[in-house]
Amino acid sequence: MVTQTAPTPRSILTQAEIQLLYATTDQSILGYRDRAILSLYYGCGLRNREGERVELSHLHYPQQLLQVLPGKTYRGRYVPMSHSVMASLQAYQDYSRPYLLGKQACNILIISSTGKPMQGANMRERIKKLLSQAHITKPIGLHSLRHSIATHLLQSGMPLEQISRFLGHKKLDSTQIYTRIAEELDHG
Numbered sequence: 404m405v406t407q408t409a410p411t412p413r414s415i416l417t418q419a420e421i422q423l424l425y426a427t428t429d430q431s432i433l434g435y436r437d438r439a440i441l442s443l444y445y446g447c448g449l450r451n452r453e454g455e456r457v458e459l460s461h462l463h464y465p466q467q468l469l470q471v472l473p474g475k476t477y478r479g480r481y482v483p484m485s486h487s488v489m490a491s492l493q494a495y496q497d498y499s500r501p502y503l504l505g506k507q508a509c510n511i512l513i514i515s516s517t518g519k520p521m522q523g524a525n526m527r528e529r530i531k532k533l534l535s536q537a538h539i540t541k542p543i544g545l546h547s548l549r550h551s552i553a554t555h556l557l558q559s560g561m562p563l564e565q566i567s568r569f570l571g572h573k574k575l576d577s578t579q580i581y582t583r584i585a586e587e588l589d590h591g
Contacts, residue, residue, distance in 0.1 A: 454526070
């Protein structure tokens with residue numbers, strides 16, 4: 404007999420908490436980078452590895468699209484970028500990235516203080532710091548930002564099929580989990 408386990412509860416930030424996270428960033432070199440990280444993982448709904456792999460050439464500002472490379476378990480796609488996401492990414496590129504990069508060359512968008520591609524663990528630490536500064540105690544990681552945007556899009560009335568394409572899900576079943584999450588949040 405196969406026993407079914409209850410789905411793992413997902414930590415979802417409210418829209419107000421997301422705004423608070425963005426407001427916690429400042430006009431420093433790291434503040435611009437923090438906003439860029441939030442924009443990739445929340446604003447574009449990227450998976451952990453997808454965000455690590457974004458290159459400068461994947462940003463198509465005139466078309467308002469971010470190209471997401473295919474990975475081992477997912478297909479590539481183009482994700483729409485809002486004006487605020489584009490502004491955050493552009494500000495990072497203009498005001499922060501050149502200082503972090505120094506004289507090195509690197510195609511990866513998000514880089515560490517040493518000018519090397521920033522790893523997911525380091526980005527998670529930056530998110531933890533923002534959460535602490537914003538006095539948010541939920542257990543939130545990079546993937547929680549993806550869950551949050553999916554839930555917020557559903558709550559705003561976006562059709563499930565569009566959310567599925569945005570997230571790069573192969574099957575609509577993977578996206579349907581957010582209907583339950585949204586209902587719990589609306590009634591909880």
